[in-house]
Amino acid sequence: MGSVKSWVQLPETNDHREALIAVEEVRSSGQRRVRYRLVRAGSTWRIAAIEAPQEVPAVVPYGTP
Secondary structure (H helix, E strand, O other): OOOEEEEEEEEEEEOOOEEEEEEEEEEOOEEEEEEEEEEEEOOEEEEEEEOOOEEEOOOOOOOOO
16 A cells, blocks of 8 residues: 555445445545445445456556646
8 A cells, every 4th residue: 555645435336235435546646446335244344256357547646736
């Protein structure tokens, strides 16, 4: 996580037992989206799956004045 400059979490689905969250990581080398599938385990959430990261185009590259 040292190269991550910021991130945004976007909930995609949530049915109180399972959730799909997209996280966009902004790095100095580019931007990528990673999707996490979470499942409810009692009163907590656990990561059930992590999809392969996808490179996404940055609207404004990191470091642009």
